[in-house]
Amino acid sequence: MTDTVDIQDLLGFCEQLLEPENYRDYAPNGLQVEGRREVRRVVTGVTACQALLDAAVEQGADAVLVHHGYFWKNEPDVLTGMKRRRLATLIAHDINLVAYHLPLDGHEEIGNNAWLARELGVNVTGRFGHQSLAVSGRMESPVTTGDMAARIEKRLGRSPLVVGPDHEIRRIGICTGGAQDMIGDAIDLGLDAFISGEISERTTHMAREAGVTYFAAGHHATETGGVRLLGERLAAEFGISHQFIDIDNPA
Known part of the structure; x- marks a missing residue:
């Protein structure tokens, strides 16, 4: 009952x-x-x-x-x-x-960012960005850009839009929703890739010129x-x- x-x-x-x-x-x-x-x-x-x-x-x-x-x-x-x-x-x-x-983005266990990191096999090691909402971490083994895109599609049920280099990804950042401008923080940290929900026109150029792969995986889906x-x-x-x-x- x-x-x-x-x-x-x-x-x-x-x-x-x-x-x-x-x-x-x-x-x-x-x-x-x-x-x-x-x-x-x-x-x-x-x-x-x-x-x-x-x-x-x-x-x-x-x-x-x-x-x-x-x-x-x-x-x-x-x-x-x-x-x-x-x-x-x-x-x-x-x-x-x-x-x-924001409390439901930033929570270390049930927050959107922590949840998505677990779904994608990212071992969280730190936090960064606006109000320390974003998480950063490492892949257990390096993955290709294509492998990560496929993993996102499998977990979220939609194919991400991918811009930037096609390379091996070891260190990655995540901030769900409309956090595309945190790619600047990901660049400063020397991350290989950054995942968020949305993408802006400027995001493409930042990803290409800084050599950081950006995955726009959907505001809602993430x-x-x-x-x-x-x-x-x-x-x-x-x-x-x-x-x-x-x-x-x-x-």
Whole structure:
């Protein structure tokens, strides 16, 4: 039988685990929209888009836990259009919305970067970049650029865009999502390759000229791990039901 947990106890566990006070973030971490107090079913997903909310309603979720929530800095304050519809769905069905952004990238065990490193066989040895979010490490044995691209495709279900040299990769850096400009830090560290989610026009030239292979593996695809692992941790801790729902996003 599925147990229930008070939303405040669930939040307290997340706060202790993720320590959001240690990050300078771009949106509030924790409870963003208040729903019912007792939580029996949690749905997790990367982004609190309408499709995820509709799926959560269908599943009878009491809370939706995401990596990308709402109320980002510099976004419009008015509740109109898409934003109104999303909030209306949550409020009408008394569903809590909980979001953790940078804390869910940087956590040393269940964070997106640590998760992706494990998936790709990278032995993490250090951290670098903005707020020390990125991880650096070594491959157990050197791999070719093609081998790493194939490994990313197998683990994430999508083929990465690859720019820069075709060479052996021993030392590699990872920062999921929109961290393409951390390639500059990877260059300074003398890494052979850097993996993130997105790519900019300038990234190509930096990779080619510095001799660092860059893998753009998808913002969404590289950030499916952390929130799913957090949901699994909550289910194990409190005996509640958890379902990760992957809303496809090619970006």
